[in-house]
Every structure is written in structure tokens, then in C-alpha cells.
Amino acid sequence: MRPFKAIGDFFDERFEMRRVLREFADHNVPDHVNWLYCFGGITFLCFLIQAFTGILLAFYYQPTMDDAYSSVLFIMEEVPYGAIVRSLHAWTANIMIIMVIIHMLRVFFHGAYRPPREMNWLTGVLLFFMTITFGFSGYLLPMNQLAYWATKVGTEIAGAMPFVGSYVQVFLMGGERISDATLTRFYTIHVIILPVVLSLFLVLHFVMIRKQGISEPL
Amino acid sequence: MNQPERRETSPEEHQKGGVPFFPDHFVKEMSVMALVAAILWFLATLMPMPMGEPADPLRTPPGIKPEWYFLAVFQILKYVPKDAGIIFSFLIFPPLLMLFPLTYNWYSKYTYGRLVVHTIGALGVLTAVFLSLLAYLGFE
Structure with a gap:
């Protein structure tokens, strides 16, 4: 074990990670914490699966009207394990939203949002809306009939917003119809903007849990 | 506070x-x-x-529906004036949900405050599930 200890000492001297890990492992959680408290963690697991499978899909996916469908078909039929990776991504997307909702309901009915944890509820609600937007922007990408028409309905609802609707719609779609511009915008939102913003809010969400501790049930 | x-x-x-x-x-x-x-x-x-058929902008399939997590909103818009429904779903409901914990200090002063809030929450969830089911089954 000597070489491992030497490597550990090397990094510990520079980052003090033993102290941090020890502090993390030793902190107590209340007795009442049971499996109902696991849904936030499951949601995070889903996020990690989505990040990993999403990056793999991005190797092959092409966000253009002409190639989107065929590139996904290529993933499903030609790429080794491609069908599993895409199916995992699509299934996990749905399960993730269910888990977010269960997590929110748990927090609501336990009253875990009450002071001093209001800010964590707020970041949680923002994370929920980001997750939904993730789903909405990802749904269009395979460019099949379901995706196309569901997105058309969705963007029309956004476009019906009073005053700002038409601007929102043009901003989202890069024009008035679903086109190459729409695909690249949805793709950018899905693989760059949302992952970055959501990760930042996740950090806030987790730091606040450690800082504020786990709430007592009502 | x-x-x-x-x-x-x-x-x-x-x-x-x-x-x-x-x-x-x-x-x-x-x-x-x-x-x-x-x-x-x-x-x-x-x-x-499944892959489904490739998108065809010229052929509208019957019974278009959004993803399941939008079904409740989709169904509400069938019953209420579109403007009102959209303003509520996108501009009023999200900030209310975000700021909801601020009501705690007020409602917890009342004996039945929590019961009332939890009942409203439960009814809200049941309504959303019910509306989603209606939309899923294609009720107008």
C-alpha cells in the first residue's frame, strides 16, 4: 500500500482533500431520513446519465433538417450500442422529470421549504423548469413526425403569449417555421446553455443543503 | 423576519x-x-x-399532443381563454411557485394553516394529473 499512501500524501499536502472528505463522510443526517429523501439524489443520477449518454449522442447527431433524422437512425442501426445509448437518454429524460416531481412533492409535504430554506426551494423550482426545458428542446432533435408536430404546438403556445408572443416564437425558432435555424437553436439550448446553467444551479442547490442541513419533518 | x-x-x-x-x-x-x-x-x-416516421411538414398527423409533462397546460388552454391560460401558466404560476415558501411565516400562525396549504397543494396535484389524463385520452 506504500505507493498509494505516497500518492495520497502528495495530493493531501496540496489540496487537503482528506480533511474535506472526512468532514463530508462524518457529517450526520437526522434519524428520520429514509428512502423518501433519495429522490433528489436519483434526479442527480439521472442528470449524470444524461450528460454521459448525451455526449456520446453528440458524436453522431447532426442538427440540420436534412440530416437530423438520418443521423439518429444511423445511431439506432449502425453505431455499436447506439440504440441502447439513445434509448437510455430518452427513457432517463422522462424518468428524470418524474423524479424531480416526486422530490418536489416530498419537500412540499414535509414543509422542508420553510425558513431558512426558501432559497433552496427557489433554486429547486428553477431547476425543475430547466429540466422541463431540457425535455422540450431535446424532443425536437430526432426530427420525426411526433417531434416536429409536438414542437409546432409548443412553439405556437409560446407564440400566443400576449404582447411578447411573436418575438418569443421568432427568437426560439429563428424564423416563423421550424427550419435549420430552429434545430441549431434548440440544439444549442439543449447541449450548451442548459447544461452550463443547470450545473451552476445544482452547485448552489447542493451547497445550500450542506450549509442549512436537512429539515426536520413537520 | x-x-x-x-x-x-x-x-x-x-x-x-x-x-x-x-x-x-x-x-x-x-x-x-x-x-x-x-x-x-x-x-x-x-x-x-422507436424512431417514428421522419418529420413531414405537409402531413399533419391526427391527434397531435405535446409531451406528457405539458398535457395539463395543454388541456387547460382548451377550457379557458387562451390569453388568460397562457398568462397564468407562464407568467403567474412560476413566480408564485418560486415565492411560495415566503407564505410560511404567515400561514403557520393559524391552527389549520398547514392543513389548508397542504390540501390546496394536494388538490392542485390531483387536478394536474386529472387534466393530463383527459388530454392523454383526447377529451375536448
Whole structure:
């Protein structure tokens, strides 16, 4: 074990990670914490699966009207394990939203949002809306009939917003119809903007849990 | 801000009672995660996501629906004036949901405050599930 200890000492001297890990492992959680408290963690697991499978899909996916469908078909039929990776991504997307909702309901009915944890509820609600937007922007990408028409309905609802609707719609779609511009915008939102913003809010969400501790049930 | 009646335990107080995060809670968390990962793996391998037909802007398929998590909003818009429904769903409901914890200090002063709030929450959830089912089954 000597070489491992030497490597550990090397990094510990520079980052003090033993102290941090020890502090993390030793902190107590209340007795009442049971499996109902696991849904936030499951949601995070889903996020990690989505990040990993999403990056793999991005190797092959092409966000253009002409190639989107065929590139996904290529993933499903030609790429080794491609069908599993895409199916995992699509299934996990749905399960993730269910888990977010269960997590929110748990927090609501336990009253875990009450002071001093209001800010964590707020970041949680923002994370929920980001997750939904993730789903909405990802749904269009395979460019099949379901995706196309569901997105058309969705963007029309956004476009019906009073005053700002038409601007929102043009901003989202890069024009008035679903086109190459729409695909690249949805793709950018899905693989760059949302992952970055959501990760930042996740950090806030987790730091606040450690800082504020786990709430007592009502 | 006035202090809520039941004071929260601070992180320091947690240190006295409770169970250690590692290994007690960590093992529980990992077991549940392993179970979910297994379920996801079963779904992905045994029920691959179908490809569907390629998008055709000229051919509208019958019964277009948004994804399941938008069905409730989709159904509401069939019953209320479109403007009102959209303003409520996109501009009023989200900030209300975000700021909802601020009502705690007020409602907890009343004996039945929490019961009322939880009942409203439960009814809201049931309504959303019901509306989603209606939309899923294609009721107008």
C-alpha cells in the first residue's frame, strides 16, 4: 500500500482533500431520513446519465433538417450500442422529470421549504423548469413526425403569449417555421446553455443543503 | 423576519443526534440509485425508443399532443381563454411557485394553516394529473 499512501500524501499536502472528505463522510443526517429523501439524489443520477449518454449522442447527431433524422437512425442501426445509448437518454429524460416531481412533492409535504430554506426551494423550482426545458428542446432533435408536430404546438403556445408572443416564437425558432435555424437553436439550448446553467444551479442547490442541513419533518 | 414557532435545527445540532452520512445514509442512497439504474437499463435495452416516421411538414398527423409533462397546460388552454391560460401558466404560476415558501411565516400562525396549504397543494396535484389524463385520452 506504500505507493498509494505516497500518492495520497502528495495530493493531501496540496489540496487537503482528506480533511474535506472526512468532514463530508462524518457529517450526520437526522434519524428520520429514509428512502423518501433519495429522490433528489436519483434526479442527480439521472442528470449524470444524461450528460454521459448525451455526449456520446453528440458524436453522431447532426442538427440540420436534412440530416437530423438520418443521423439518429444511423445511431439506432449502425453505431455499436447506439440504440441502447439513445434509448437510455430518452427513457432517463422522462424518468428524470418524474423524479424531480416526486422530490418536489416530498419537500412540499414535509414543509422542508420553510425558513431558512426558501432559497433552496427557489433554486429547486428553477431547476425543475430547466429540466422541463431540457425535455422540450431535446424532443425536437430526432426530427420525426411526433417531434416536429409536438414542437409546432409548443412553439405556437409560446407564440400566443400576449404582447411578447411573436418575438418569443421568432427568437426560439429563428424564423416563423421550424427550419435549420430552429434545430441549431434548440440544439444549442439543449447541449450548451442548459447544461452550463443547470450545473451552476445544482452547485448552489447542493451547497445550500450542506450549509442549512436537512429539515426536520413537520 | 419573525421567528417561526418551531425553530430549525442548525447543522451543528445535527451533529449531536442522527446517523453518520457515511456509511449509513450513503449506502441507502447508493442502493436506491442502483435500483433506478437497473430499471433504466431494463427499459433502454428491452424497450428501445422507436424512431417514428421522419418529420413531414405537409402531413399533419391526427391527434397531435405535446409531451406528457405539458398535457395539463395543454388541456387547460382548451377550457379557458387562451390569453388568460397562457398568462397564468407562464407568467403567474412560476413566480408564485418560486415565492411560495415566503407564505410560511404567515400561514403557520393559524391552527389549520398547514392543513389548508397542504390540501390546496394536494388538490392542485390531483387536478394536474386529472387534466393530463383527459388530454392523454383526447377529451375536448
